[in-house]
Amino acid sequence: MTQLNINLNMADLTAQIQECNLNALTKSYTIAxxxxxxxxxxxxxVQAERSEQNDTRQDYRNGYYDREYMLPVGRIKLRVPRTRSGEFSTEVFEKYQRMDQALILTMIESVINGVSTRKVKKLVNALCGEEVSKSFVSNIMKRLDPEIKEFRERPLNLKNYRYIYVDAMYIDVRENHRIVSKAVYIAQGVNDDDYREIIGFMVSGQESEASWTQFFKNLRARGLGTPKIVISDAHKGLKKAIKGEFLGASWQRCTVHFLKNIIDVMPKDSSDERNALKLIFKATNPMNAKKYRTDFEALVSGNPKYDKALLKLDEGFDDAMQYLVVPELHQKHIRTTNSLERVNEEVRRRENVIRIFPNVESAVRLVGAVLMDEHENMLARRSRFLSEPPKKQ
Incomplete structure (x- = not known):
């Protein structure tokens, strides 16, 4: 099992499956x-393609009928194929009654985690001795594409998104017999009900103003309105694209990235100065932010070792303080891209299994499957991402 790069404890997995309900997304994969x-x-x-006439044909296809099927993880509805003669009978219901039920999720997880079809076949054989062809598993992967396409192209004009988080991460893809770096652009929105959503993603070339503009134009074409604030790092191309595509929106520079940029040009033995600097980005109102900034500047005044830090702080201070216009209970979520970074980590965790994608399509499939799952998890949580402050009596 180690050659699969997946650590599975089948006993624990089976127990977990029997004790919990599948989310709708995973159920749809099982049905597919x-x-x-x-x-x-x-x-x-049948032994023949549709409408094909040959000497080996044994029967003719005759549509489907629906049948509900109960698994330990819940009830699903399947489309059972029929033939004209009525002689065809599927082995699925008998086979999956005695098969380890965890097999279904294992195959799906293997596909989503980017394990090659050859390895998935070996995994199935190792678990239950069942023969599953490479072409069959490949077709399963392709059947995910329509769902991912629908997810990527769903309309965004049915909700208002007050806050938008955007970020990019890099992956390696084989292209024309070379390994090239591609950027994965991801956008997360906070809707009017204060729940997060993944509102879009794109796999494209190197991060640039043109690529970010293309990504934003796609979101606009799907109906995305102008948010109140866009939160991101300070990539020059990204910043220009935000200003060009979201006129009237404020730009919040991620304070975590900004703080790191300043600390990187400060002396290493400057703990007091660093603590004073960090206070600026913990301020909950403009007055305190200006006070902490003044205190920091007074602390390092006259020391040329801090000239670069002061210059960086001056250049980015206003952009990093846009979070102060939102309610105090929202501020910790708005001043950084941390919530989107955690989504990136989930994508990276699966991507690390593969290391190098065979093509862009496979990258879109894996990233899309992970983001769809994250999207569902966000909407399924009981607690909202943002909470309104209590009303004053």
């Missing part, structure tokens, strides 16, 4: 898997 398996069974029985 079983429907595809039955389709492959019927193809094998």
């Amino acid at each position: 898997l079983l429907n595809a398996y039955m389709e492959a069974e019927r193809d094998k029985h």
Whole structure:
């Protein structure tokens, strides 16, 4: 199992599956898997393509009927293939009754984690001795594409997004027999109900103003309105694209990145100065922010070792203080891109299994599957991402 780069404890996994409910996304993957398996069974029985006339044909396809099927993880509805003669009978219901039920999720998890189809086949054989062809598993992967496409292209004009977080991460992709770096652009919004959503993603070339503009134009074309604040790091191309595409929106520079940029040009033995600097970005109102800034400047005044730090602070101070216009309970979420960084970590965790994507399409498939799952988790949480401050009596 170690060659699969997946650490699975099947006993624990099975127990967890039986004790919890699948979310709708994972259920849809399970349905797609079983429907595809039955389709492959019927193809094998018929021994001919649709409308094909040959000497080996045994039967003709005759539509489907719906059947509910109960798994330990919940009830699902399947489309069972039929043939004209009525002689075809799927083995799915019998087979999956005695199969380790964790197999279904393991195959799905393997696909989502980017394990090659050859390794998925070995995994299935190792778990239950069942033969699953490479083409069958490849088709399962392709069946995820319509769902991911629908997720990427869903309209955004049905909700208002007050705050938008954007960030990019890099992945390696094979292209024209070379390994090239591609940027994954991700946008997260906070809707009027104060829940987070993944509102878009794109896999494209190197991070630039043109690429960010293309990404934002796509979000606009899907109906995204102008947010109150856009939160991001200070990439020059990104900053220009935000100003060009979101006229009237404020730009909040991520205070975590900004603080690091300043500390990087300060002397290493400057703990007191660093603590004074950090207070600036913990301020909850403009008056305190200006006071802490004045205190820091007074502390390092006259020391040329801090000239670069003072220059950086002066250049980015106003952009880093835009979070002060929102309610105090919102500020900790608005002043950084931390919430989106955690989403990036989930993508990176799966991406590390693969290291190098075979093509852009496979990257879109994996990133899309992870982001769809994260999106569902965000909307399913009981607690809202933002909470309004209590009203004064």
